[in-house]
Amino acid sequence: MDPDRTATQPATGAAVTPVYDDAVVKMFFTATVVWALVGMLVGVIIALQLAWWPANLGLPWTTFGRLRPLHTNAVIFAFAGNVCFTGIYHSTQRLLKTRMFNDTLSRIHFWGWQGIIVAAAVTLPLGLTQAKEYAELIWPIDVAITVIWVVFAINFFGTLARRRVKHMYVAIWFYMSFVLTIAVLHIFNSLAIPATLVRSYPVYAGMTDALVQWWYGHNAVGFFLTTPFLGLMYYYLPRAAERPVYSYRLSIIHFWALVFLYIWAGPHHLLYSALPEWAQTLGMVFSIMLLAPSWGGMLNGLLTLKGAWNKLRSDPILKFMVVAVSFYGMSTFEGPMMSIRAVSGLAHYTNWVIGHVHSGALGWVGMISFGMLYWMVPRIFGREVRHPTWVSHHFWLATIGIVLYTVAMWAAGLMEGLQWRAINDAGQLANPIFLDITARLEPFLWLRLIGGTMYLVGAIMMAINFWQTIRGSGRPVEAAARAA
Amino acid sequence: MNTVTRAAAETIQGGWVLGVMTGLFLVFFVAWTVWAYSPKRKAQFEDAARLPFADGGIE
Numbered sequence: 360m361d362p363d364r365t366a367t368q369p370a371t372g373a374a375v376t377p378v379y380d381d382a383v384v385k386m387f388f389t390a391t392v393v394w395a396l397v398g399m400l401v402g403v404i405i406a407l408q409l410a411w412w413p414a415n416l417g418l419p420w421t422t423f424g425r426l427r428p429l430h431t432n433a434v435i436f437a438f439a440g441n442v443c444f445t446g447i448y449h450s451t452q453r454l455l456k457t458r459m460f461n462d463t464l465s466r467i468h469f470w471g472w473q474g475i476i477v478a479a480a481v482t483l484p485l486g487l488t489q490a491k492e493y494a495e496l497i498w499p500i501d502v503a504i505t506v507i508w509v510v511f512a513i514n515f516f517g518t519l520a521r522r523r524v525k526h527m528y529v530a531i532w533f534y535m536s537f538v539l540t541i542a543v544l545h546i547f548n549s550l551a552i553p554a555t556l557v558r559s560y561p562v563y564a565g566m567t568d569a570l571v572q573w574w575y576g577h578n579a580v581g582f583f584l585t586t587p588f589l590g591l592m593y594y595y596l597p598r599a600a601e602r603p604v605y606s607y608r609l610s611i612i613h614f615w616a617l618v619f620l621y622i623w624a625g626p627h628h629l630l631y632s633a634l635p636e637w638a639q640t641l642g643m644v645f646s647i648m649l650l651a652p653s654w655g656g657m658l659n660g661l662l663t664l665k666g667a668w669n670k671l672r673s674d675p676i677l678k679f680m681v682v683a684v685s686f687y688g689m690s691t692f693e694g695p696m697m698s699i700r701a702v703s704g705l706a707h708y709t710n711w712v713i714g715h716v717h718s719g720a721l722g723w724v725g726m727i728s729f730g731m732l733y734w735m736v737p738r739i740f741g742r743e744v745r746h747p748t749w750v751s752h753h754f755w756l757a758t759i760g761i762v763l764y765t766v767a768m769w770a771a772g773l774m775e776g777l778q779w780r781a782i783n784d785a786g787q788l789a790n791p792i793f794l795d796i797t798a799r800l801e802p803f804l805w806l807r808l809i810g811g812t813m814y815l816v817g818a819i820m821m822a823i824n825f826w827q828t829i830r831g832s833g834r835p836v837e838a839a840a841r842a843a
Numbered sequence: 844m845n846t847v848t849r850a851a852a853e854t855i856q857g858g859w860v861l862g863v864m865t866g867l868f869l870v871f872f873v874a875w876t877v878w879a880y881s882p883k884r885k886a887q888f889e890d891a892a893r894l895p896f897a898d899g900g901i902e
Contacts, residue, residue, distance in 0.1 A: 454894055526887075528894040594895050603892035608879045611888075615875060619868075 377523065379452040381739050383465040384445055388732070388739070390473055391441040392822050397480075398433030399815045405430055406811045410804035420484040428495040429483040434720065435493065435583060437476045442728040443587040444472070444511075447534050449735060450594040451518055454528045460517030464510050471507035475500060487557045491572050493579045494548050498559040501549040508545065512538050529610040533590030536618050540582040548575035566633050573628040581621035584724050589617075592660050592684065595731045599676050605662035609655055616652035620645050627698035630707070639700070646698035653691035660684040675750040679730030682758055686722025690715060705780075710800065711772025714765045721761045721814055729753065729821060736825060742833030749824045756817035763810030771803035 405426050407414045415422045448465065452458060459465050478500050482488075488495040496504070515538050519527065548571055551559035563571050597604050604610060626634060626642025661684055664671065671677050693715050697706050706712060733750055737743050744750060778796045781789035790796050827833065878884075 450895075456897075524894065526891050526894065528891060530895075597892075597895050603889075603896070607888040607892040608884075611879045612876055616872070 377452070377457050380459050380462055380465060381449070383459070383462070383469060384449045384735075384739055386466075386469050387441050387445040387448060388735070390469070391438060391445055391728075391732070392825060394433060394437035394441055394476065395818050396815075396822055398430060398438045399811075399818055401426055401430040401433055403808065403811050403815050406804070406808045410801065410808050419486065425484050425486055428488060428492075429480060431493060432479050432483065432495065433476070435579070436479070439584060439588075439720075439724050439728070440472065442724075442731070443537065443583075443591070444468070445735070446591040446595070446731055447515070447537075447587065449739070450530060450591070451515070451534065454531060454594065455518060455522035455524050457518060457521055457523050460514050460521065464514035464517075468507060468511045468514060471503065471510065475503050475507065478503070482557075489549075489551070489559065489561070491548065491561075491575075493576055494545075494572070497557050498549070498551055498553050499556065501545070501551075504545060505542075505549075508538075508542050512542060528594070529604075529607065529614060530590040530593040532614050533586045533593065536614075537582055537587040537590070540578060540586075540618075540622070544575045544578050544582065548572060569629055569632065570626065570634060570638070574622075574625040577625040577628060578622060580719070581624070582618075584719065585621070586618065588724055588727055589613075589656055591731055592656075592680070592727055595727075595734055596660055596663055596680050596684070599674070599680060599730065599734050600664055600667055600670065602663060602667060605659050605665060609659050613652050613656045613659060617649070617656065620649045620652060624649060624698070627703065630698075630700050630703045643698050643700060647695045650692060650695045654688060657684055657688035657691070660687075675747075675754050676730050676733045678751075678754050679726050679733065682754075683723050683726035683730060686718055686726065686761070690719040690723060693718065705776040706772060709772035709775040709779075710768045710803070711776065714768025714772060717768065718761065718765045721757070721764065725814070726757065729757070729818075732821070732825075736828060737833075737836045740829050740833075741836050742828050742831075743836055744824060745827040745833045746824050749820050753817040753820050753824075756813045756820070760810045760813030760817065763813070764807050765810075767803045767806035767810065771800050771807075774799065774803075 404414065405423055408423050408426070419425070448459065475496075479496055482497055482500065483495060487497050489497060489501075494501075515534070519531070519535075550562045552562065553559045561568055593604060593610060623645035624642055626638050627646045628642075630639050630643065632639070661681065664677070664681065671681060696702055697711070697715060706715075733744065775796055778790045778799075779793075783789045879888075
């Protein structure tokens with residue numbers, strides 16, 4: 360299809376009106392909702408397994424070790440990935456006033472990405488893994504990811520090249536960093552020598568392997584779960600609040616400082632390891648410095664509501680977004696603090712880390728995504744959300760669920776960290792039986808399960824709400840409101 | 844630690860490379876901030892901030 364085709368020209372206007380490809384936005388949107396439910400359900404199942412082990416069913420395919428990577432891959436690459444693509448395809452066309460570069464590439468990207476997710480969902484329960492965290496997928500799937508990512512990159516940068524707006528809005532810059540950096544990270548961390556169709560050996564060994572892995576791993580957080588979502592924040596938060604971002608100039612400093620600092624932070628995962636001490640310190644220092652641009656971005660988001668805080672009382676979409684940005688602020692304070700050597704000594708290997716990750720994932724990524732989806736659905740499907748009150752219920756279920764989850768994990772993590780290292784008067788370990796400490800985690804693990812289940816129930820309500828909206832029982836949006 | 848890594852570590856702990864890099868990055872940062880906050884560009888960036896509200900296409 361010719362991407363340059365235009366709508367019927369208005370009789371008076373000489374300007375060309377672009378026709379946006381919203382079909383692909385709807386496809387990514389649908390995939391987002393489906394994979395959200397799958398990924399979160401698997402999370403709840405493994406949370407149950409940790410509290411009550413018989414839930415692993417005694418089958419190799421359903422044990423924690425195989426389902427945990429399925430959960431992380433599903434929520435990161437399937438849910439969060441499809442959210443990013445939904446928002447990027449929707450907002451990029453509008454910000455640049457042009458259709459996507461090539462509709463066929465858009466479809467190859469969509470179906471290729473879903474195929475990769477299905478391949479992950481089959482291989483991980485079978486125990487086929489490269490055993491690198493967030494990069495577990497075996498080499499043929501890694502090759503497929505590379506090909507599909509290149510397709511996406513050509514389509515995205517092709518769209519930039521044919522844009523009708525000279526200035527590229529800050530969100531576009533955040534999207535660019537996502538497309539470029541994920542390509543570099545994925546290719547270099549996945550370099551391996553294939554031995555069979557399902558086995559391979561990494562080209563790196565020992566400490567180098569660990570360093571490359573955590574350079575990748577931390578930047579999966581930085582460039583898959585942070586920069587594209589900041590881009591979404593910079594587009595959808597002003598749209599929902601109906602006012603421009605607080606400071607565009609701050610957003611420029613925010614972008615460059617954030618991408619410059621993030622890429623160095625990985626070694627904080629390797630404190631007290633065989634990594635040379637100066638490299639550990641480098642990672643720690645860059646992680647602490649990250650607080651500055653992170654909070655610059657958070658403040659830019661929150662201050663966008665300056666003079667419009669009253670809207671928060673009635674608009675659940677803004678509630679989702681504001682809570683998301685607040686959780687972003689909290690977890691980007693917690694992260695730098697945890698990267699300090701002494702704090703890491705207490706927190707590392709405990710459930711505190713799980714609490715930290717989920718305050719970012721459920722609080723920031725999840726909530727900004729839900730806010731964006733609720734804002735977008737009436738606009739791309741032309742129907743008001745079927746159950747407006749459910750949106751508010753979803754918000755409260757999710758918020759209370761996250762609080763239960765993170766508080767339980769903080770308490771559990773601090774308990775573990777303190778009890779592992781406790782020494783009695785004779786200089787011996789106060790808790791010499793590791794399993795005793797593990798057994799004391801049980802109430803916290805149940806509490807976490809309750810929090811996670813509430814979050815999942817909220818997402819199920821969202822899915823039902825969207826289903827009924829789109830299936831035709833939502834009230835049609837007035838044309839004027841739709842164009843806004 | 845072998846000779847090569849020792850030499851690398853000493854170069855870095857010796858500090859001049861790190862010092863020069865830190866100085867350069869600081870200069871970049873300050874220059875970039877001055878550029879972004881220059882009064883000359885105020886109007887241009889205020890226009891840019893309004894871009895999300897001008898999507899003017901057909902869905």
